[in-house]
Amino acid sequence: MNQKTQVQIQCTTIVSLTRTHVSYEIKDDVAIIRINDPNSKVNTLSVQLQQEMTEVMNEVLGNEAVKSAVLISSKPGCFIAGADINMIQACGTAEKVSSLSSEGQKMFERVEKSPIPIVAAINGSCLGGGLEFAIACRYRIATKNKKTVLGTPEVMLGLLPGAGGTQRLPKMVGLPSAFDMMLTGRNIRADKAKKMGLVDQLVDTLGPGLKGPEERTIEYLEEVAVGVARGLADKKVPMTKTKKIQEYVMGFEFVRNQVYKTVNNKVMKQTKGLYPAPMKIIECVKAGIEQGPDAGYLAESQNFGKLAMTSESRALIGLYHGQVACKKNRFGVPDREVKTLAILGAGLMGAGIAQVTVDKGVNTILKDTTVEGLSRGQQQVYKGLNDRVKKRSLTSFERDSILSKLTGQLDYGGFEKADMVVEAVFEDLNIKHAVLKEVEAVIPPHCIFATNTSALPIKDIAAASKRPDKVIGMHYFSPVDKMQLLEIITTDKTSRDTTASAVAVGLKQGKVIIVVGDGPGFYTTRCLAPMLAEAVRVLQEGVDPKKLDTLTTGFGFPVGAATLADEVGIDVAAHVAEDLGKAFGSRFGGGNVELLKTMVEKGFKGRKSGKGCYIYQPGLKRKDINPEIEEILERFKMTPHPTVSSDSDVQYRLVTRFVNEAVLCLQEGILNNPVEGDIGAVFGLGFPPCLGGPFRYVDSFGADKIVEKMRRFEDVYGNQFTPCQLLLDHAKDPSKRFHK
């Protein structure tokens, strides 16, 4: 049989014409359709690609000699990454977006109903529209490449899978898995996809042979896919069987209703009704299953159109673009690559930084002053990696090999080879100065000194340095392995190369990066401080921590203000509030700092000490309000002002102070642009993603309305609510917008 194949391969026809994105070749009776967007690293379902694909489909399906087809991408690492977002945004009206969706539906319906079997050969990302294309095919083969991921991330852009995804996915993987995929938008690795029934067959990645590994792997995938396509046409390869038990169970209406109900409740609980897309996804799936495909497809295209016009979707798409922008190094390529990075302080932060550094192949030195501290830190790194082993995203061998690059130590040995030192020691200027001097005595001249502080001005720290051009701030967020943001702070003296190098390291660590100017609290801490001050005042006015949390999460913050304070640490919050209070004066007032200090005195430092606003018990998920805090709150009690104390007013008091401070940071030049401001607020502080960040929120909500609210609060509380000049400018002139 193989010999026959070899002979057959020789009679091939290559058809390309003038198409640039899609080409095809006919090997005997199998058409191989190749996708390759010449202008991008990834393939997206753009107008051009869709048009060419339709032409190719017409030709292939019209050719009687073709008995089966294979759909494959020529790009290593990408099958189809999704629909072209710009294409959707350019539409303008819901109707246009809906028609775009129904065109997509029709194209994939044709693929699904094609008289010849079409096999999707997937290597690399197969997301959104790409996945919808793949599941319309008769059979799917995926490589076990780490880059091969399948998913429907539309929900993260406030959209839904609009080209048949909501209709086909439940049939393919079952209702529960389909909901899970579409509502979380998470990526699914090839092996998992095989188990779920999302792909039918897996193909190994290959090492170097007579060609490079990537090139040969794609070729091999194609060879296997061609074999399967031919087998399907000859009926020698059976279709993968569906999961019968699940199908049987889902056949009962009451079971399905139970599923809808559970999913609905879960979504409501998580989104607080602030995100329309998940509800619409449930609606579309339900329509398709309960009322038939026509209703399902119609619901899908119409809801897709509606969602594309929502401010939530715009906000999320804005964040997506912002995130892409913040994953680039606008300072160019640094002179030297950081190959050895030393970290001072093996606390939560230091060990977290070590973890995200060492797994990128960088030699990492973790230094602490005590064996206990060091041991705890190294355990943390081990645990972080071992959790990935448990999730099977890493093998135990890879874990050990990664850890071999981590050196834990108590002295400065090896610092002479360090290219960068990140200090994560206690937030005290004197200690930072002492450490800086010690380090500068042992590091080589090119070595960069990065300080991880959340509030101390970098120039104050750099004042003790012999070479301030090599000093920079790198503000990580805890837990470092989970929080995506890195805030880099430059002083007037920081050299461009130092900045480029810090950004390069951050990008390597997988961070989304904003680069901001120096000043007390930089950008993120400075925005958070007034909001927390307001939160303390709200507590003093008699709102209990649970209620405060409900109000903040109800506005879209993923973590409530009281919980956030516990997570950050009441001592840190007190420290920051006091420092920034000194720097900015009464504008940063509101709640009484003494309240926080009293809590710290009593040992209520937040989660780390087991008690804060809440009580934390290991193993218990439920948290109760710390009863002892009531006495403290009673002591600092203030009378609420009835005119500004409705639930909604409390929410706006918290948010407007945050937003105003963010705009002021842009006005003062701490921020380089509004995009970084939005990204920093959302990824670092949990500003409601559905609002897209403070700047997008000003655009969508209206600067005038914000100013109006602030003026009302200003009358009661004074300058803490005085809108900044830039915000006033925007309020006066509605044509002024932060985002075009």
Place this chain on the structure above:
Amino acid sequence: TIYFLSKTLAKPNVKNIVLVDGVRTPFLLSGTSYSDLMPHDLGRGALQGLLNRTGVPKEIVDHIIYGIVIQEVKTSNVAREAALGAGFSDKTPAHTVTMACISSNQAMTSAVGLIAAGQCDVVVAGGVEFMSDVPIRHSRKMRKTMLSLNKAKTLGQRLSLLGSIRMGHLMPELPAVAEFSTAESMGHSADRLAAAFGVTRVEQDEYALRSHRLAKKAQDEGLLSDIISFQVPGKNIISADNGIRPTSMEQMGKLKPAFVKPHGTVTAANSSFLTDGASAVLIMSEEKALALGYKPKAYLRDFVYVSQDPKDQLLLGPTYATPKVLEKSGLTMEDIDVFEFHEAFAGQIVANLKAMDSDWFAQNCMGRKSKVGVPPMEKFNTWGGSLSLGHPFAATGCRLVTTVAHRLQKEGGQYGVVAACAAGGQVFLPKYTYAQLARADTEYSRGATVQVFLVHSFGLFSVHVLCMKMTMCKSVQKHF
């Protein structure tokens, strides 16, 4: 000129080391006639056979080194158990080495090292593998409970420990069928390697068929003279390998892929099978061999071990090692008369041949200017190989070296090369690869002899010797 060459290949101030003779038990499919034995029984057979064939006086053997991969825990120093059982002197120290499929190569090169260092003059090396019985353990949880049970003091403690046993505890643990570092089985790796080099199913089946046909021919012509008969205690005498099965391309084509399903190309028929067997060789310094009146079969001159990425290059060792050993000794591919490469999988051999023939591979993976060059097939494994004769992991190395010596004698060649990738069949860590270069010489007999070139940094070596002395003292104390 032959004489001249032999003089230049000998290294100044290094003793010439020779292979006096080598034997092996018949290699049998596991689960057949040997199935009730233990590993040291087979080792004993090979060692006894070597004694009988060479007539070497037991008391002059300075040391015995044996290789094994899957260890029987009761006989962890299998070298010692086999040697005592074979009637070697109880005054001769014996130790066991392991290095996956090249364990007996390791035994031989360790022997070469001992002789070169002046520690020994006469060393027996060999290897055994017994796949009819492998250690299957209780689960870790169960073992932990059982060990705690030993320490429990009261009945209450014992009962509570016994009560903690759950169904899950009773699941046995089989020897790993996957590479520890990559969690990939050897067959799976071979299939990926074949795919990477575009080796087709047909090419693999053809190569496997060739191996079986050549082995059958060698068997019929009585060329496999390294085999000594083995009397299975209480049963019949075994005197021939039983895995040689030349069939047809059609028959082989019917098999389904064994590892990568459904599109893979490696099948049971084009892979080496699980085998029971043992081998042994007698290695001496040239002076000693001559003094004892032996006509050695070969010089063992030089060797190279290389390692590479255990994931994508697991089985490509021969490609890397062969040019290295040739270049070290100033020889080229054309100078070699006999090639014996270990055949783990037909796909692996064909992939290596393709790699050796590829400029791309040489330039991109080996840092060479041009390709290594392919051994001519008429010189390559012409008496069969591991695919057909069988592959008892730790016994294969000695079979390869003895076969090179015999082929050189028979075919009248001068130089031979042995290469083996340490592929643990289905079990082990095969990132080590090994190649030996052997050279024939007419100095001792009308027939040919083999040389395996030896290199060692002497600085390093002296430290090694010191350690070895200490271990030997310990082992002597232990045994007596």
